[in-house]
Structures are given as structure tokens and as C-alpha cells.
Amino acid sequence: MAVRWIALLLFMAGTNLHAQQYFEKQYAGVWERNLNYSKAVAEAMPEAGYDFRPTDEAMSFQEQLLHVADNISMLTSRITGDRKNFYRKEDATGFKKVDVMAVLDRANAYVLDLIQNASESQLNEEIEFGGVSMTKENIFYLLRDHQAHHRAQCLVYLRMKGVSAPGYVGW
Template structure:
């Protein structure tokens, strides 16, 4: 009986510590690789195709990338409390490929810095998002999932335009 209780107590503390350890030791590199892959996809599309969209109601290729940035602005506010904008949305249609790449780099670097700076207490503090209670750590995963979703759409746009997509980069 003592052994069972001891194992339960160890499990109770061990798994949450391992999850924290994963985030602090592994997630910064996961974010860096994911960001670099998104940038490689963005760089692959020729500038003249940044206005491409597969149908009239779809976002353009450049619009997909700026949407990733807009989501970063929105979700990082839930983590840091700071409202950060990376570009003037009223000029989005006039931005060049190089400007969009720079905006994307800056937004992803901002998330990377927040990842490096966040304390475990702040990371695990409960917040409310869309009527759900979650932690800031959940928001970091949401940031990555959202970027992956739109990067996948960008890869389809590349293929539709006859551009080879960069090889997949995983964990």
C-alpha cells in the first residue's frame, strides 16, 4: 500500500514537471523551426504571385502571411497583455514581398522572445479565451497551430502556381 501511494505521489508531481520541462527546454526550438519553415515557404513564392488567390473569396498568398501576423498580434496580447501591431493594416495591399517577409520575421521573433521570457507561473496561470479556461501555454500551441494551418494553405498556393514548396521541416 505504501508503495502504491508513493508511486501515485511521484506521478502526481512528475508529469506536470515534465510538461513544464518540455515547454522551457524544447518549445523554443520548435517555434524557431516552425517559424523558419514558414519563412522558407513565404520566400519560395515569387513576388509577382503574392497577390494570387485560388478563388475570389480566398485570401491572397501575401494575405495568408499577414493573417498569421495578425493572429500573432491578437493572441500574444492574451499572453503578455501588450497590444502589438507589426504593420499598418490600411497599407497591407501595397506591401512588397520583402516588406511582408520582414513583418513575418519580426512577428515570429516577438513570439520567440515571449517564449524565452515567460515564467512558469505566468505560463501556467489560467486565462479565459473564447469562454474556455486555459493557460498561456495553450495559447502558444494555438499560435503554432494557426501558423501551420495557413502555411499549409500557402503550400497549396505554391503548387497551384507551379512553384516547388520547400521540403517539410518537422520537430
């Protein structure tokens, strides 16, 4: 019986190690593909379409992308303790496509830097977010999920405007 418990504990320890190794060895590449895909979606929309919104209640294409950057600012502050702003909100109404893309690039590059420099102890640190206890590593997955959600909305906007959408990249 004791041998089974030891085997189970070793298996569980190995699973945790595998998950840690995944983040350290692969997640930066996952994030780079994520940011490149988001950039391709942002690039595909002609500048005139950046103000497009399918309904009065919906965010415009531009607002979707800036919301991603705002969310990166908020979520990364849960990792670092410091809230980084990637643009001045009062300037956003005058933004051109190139300005929005630069904001998105800065925000995504910041996350990539955090991923590449995250220590194991930082990743494993427990925090409370949205009433749920989680590790800081989970915030990095939340960042990707949130961006994918809004990128998908942007893909729908492209199709509604008759713009050819970039092919899917999900690995």
C-alpha cells in the same frame, strides 16, 4: 492502498514537471524551426504570386501571411496583456514581398522572445479563451497550430502556381 495513491501522485507531479521542462528546454527550438519553415514558404513564392488566391472567397497568399501576423498580435496579447501591431493595415495594399516577409519576421521574432523569457508562473496562469479555460502556455501551442494551418494553405497555393515548395520541417 496508501502507497498506490502516493505513487500515483508522484507520477502525476513528475509528468507535469516533464511538460514544464519540455517548454523551457525545447519549445524555443521548436518555434525557431516553425518560423524558419514559414519564412522558406514565404520566400518560395515569386513576388507576382503574392496576390494569388485560388477562389474569390479565399485569402491571397499575402493575406494568409499577414493573417498569421495579425493572429500573433491577438494571441500574444492574451499572454502579455499588450497588443503589439507588426504593421499598419492601411499600408498592406502597397506591400511588396519583402515587406510581407519583414512583418512575418518581426511577429515570429516577438513570439520567440516571449517564449525565451516566459516565467513558469506566467506559463501556468489560467485564462479563458474561446470559452475554454487554459493556461497561457497553451496559447503558445495555439500560435504554432494556427501558423501551421495557414502555412499549409500557402503550400497548396505554391503548388497551384507550379512553384516548388520547400521540404517539410516538423520537428
